[in-house]
Amino acid sequence: AQSVSQHNHHVILSEAASLELGCNYSYGGTVNLFWYVQYPGQHLQLLLKYFSGDPLVKGIKGFEAEFIKSKFSFNLRKPSVQWSDTAEYFCAVTPRDNYGQNFVFGPGTRLSVLP
Amino acid sequence: ETGVTQTPRHLVMGMTNKKSLKCEQHLGHNAMYWYKQSAKKPLELMFVYSLEERVENNSVPSRFSPECPNSSHLFLHLHTLQPEDSALYLCASSQDAGEGSNEQFFGPGTRLTVL
Numbered sequence: 011a012q013s014v015s016q017h018n019h020h021v022i023l024s025e026a027a028s029l030e031l032g033c034n035y036s037y038g039g040t041v042n043l044f045w046y047v048q049y050p051g052q053h054l055q056l057l058l059k060y061f062s063g064d065p066l067v068k069g070i071k072g073f074e075a076e077f078i079k080s081k082f083s084f085n086l087r088k089p090s091v092q093w094s095d096t097a098e099y100f101c102a103v104t105p106r107d108n109y110g111q112n113f114v115f116g117p118g119t120r121l122s123v124l125p
Numbered sequence: 126e127t128g129v130t131q132t133p134r135h136l137v138m139g140m141t142n143k144k145s146l147k148c149e150q151h152l153g154h155n156a157m158y159w160y161k162q163s164a165k166k167p168l169e170l171m172f173v174y175s176l177e178e179r180v181e182n183n184s185v186p187s188r189f190s191p192e193c194p195n196s197s198h199l200f201l202h203l204h205t206l207q208p209e210d211s212a213l214y215l216c217a218s219s220q221d222a223g224e225g226s227n228e229q230f231f232g233p234g235t236r237l238t239v240l
Contacts, residue, residue, distance in 0.1 A: 014167070044228070053129075054215065054231035100168065113158070113229060115168035 012037035014103050014116035022122045023091055031086040031119050033075075033101030043084040044102040045075055046115075054100070060084065061106075071095070093125045128152040129232035131216050137238045138206065146201040146235045148216030155221040157199040158229065159191060162213040174199060175221065206239045213237070 017032035035041065045057040058069025065077040075086045084101060101116040128151045138144050150157065159171040173181035174193040188210075190202040199216055213236050217229040 046231075053233040054217075056228055056230075059228055102168075113170055117165070117167045 012041070012103055012105060012114050014101055014114050016099075016101055016116040016119045018119050019117070020120045020122070022124065024124050025093055026090050027123075029086070029088040029091045029095070029121070031099055031101075031121070033084045033086065033116060035082050035084070035101075035103040035114075037082075037103065037105055040106040042104045042106055043075075043077060044104075045069065045073070045084070045086050046100045046102060047097045048100065048118075049097045057086070057099070091121070091123050093123045095121060096123045097121060129216060129218055129230050131214075131232040131235050133235060134233065135236045135238075137240065138203070139240050140206060140208075142206075143202070143204040145203065146214055146216075146237075148199040148201075148232055150197055150199075150216075150218040150230070150232075152218060152230060154218040154230070155196055156219045157193060157196070158217040158219075159199065159201050160215040160217065162215055162234070164212075168215070172201075203237075206237075208239050211237055211239045 012035060014035045043060040046054045047057050048054045057073050058067050058075055060067045060077045068074045073086060073088050075084055077084050098118045098120050100118045102113060104113045130149050132147045136144060156175045158173050161169045161171055170183050171185045172179060172191040177193045177196055188205050192200040213234040215234045216232040219229045
């Protein structure tokens with residue numbers, strides 16, 4: 011069974027700092043990869059996704075993620091964070107050969123951005 | 126607004142009660158999901174329905190009983206729950222459970238407290 015790990019439980023940054031959140035997965039086959047964000051009191055929203063093609067994926071709100079197949083990683087980045095980026099971030103993986111049914115989430119990383 | 130609604134938003138119930146959670150999606154999707162989100166734990170996939178047919182049950186206790194009467198509605202019937210079942214229950218939908226179309230759209234969740 012596949013699993014997803016996220017390196018940091020809680021990250022605290024000042025505004026304008028650069029962000030990188032780690033995500034690693036374990037699965038031997040081809041996968042689809044996602045980053046979701048949950049702002050305080052709101053529902054989970056998709057930030058970006060990777061299915062195939064260019065491994066550097068751009069999402070909403072200036073976020074991007076890079077898929078490195080050899081490292082089984084899909085790290086999320088943003089060059090300059092804002093206070094409004096304070097939220098919980100979830101990495102998710104689904105095996106492409108299992109028709110997307112086994113959607114596995116990481117434990118989440120809480121990001122706090124200080125004004 | 127993601128097009129996925131859940132009611133009620135909050136529910137407090139005793140261990141002997143029977144209650145139901147409701148999810149409705151207005152996106153024309155064919156697949157619907159129930160997740161459990163507990164504090165400091167990854168999102169747990171509970172049930173998957175594709176075209177109103179249950180395709181996955183991740184060893185969920187029988188005190189949780191899903192029902193999918195049509196592709197727009199999903200219920201989670203609850204009876205004789207335990208305090209450890211207290212959590213946020215999230216509903217999601219996707220276009221289908223097939224390859225490449227499995228971006229999930231989440232509802233706001235039902236915060237369940239079992240006394």
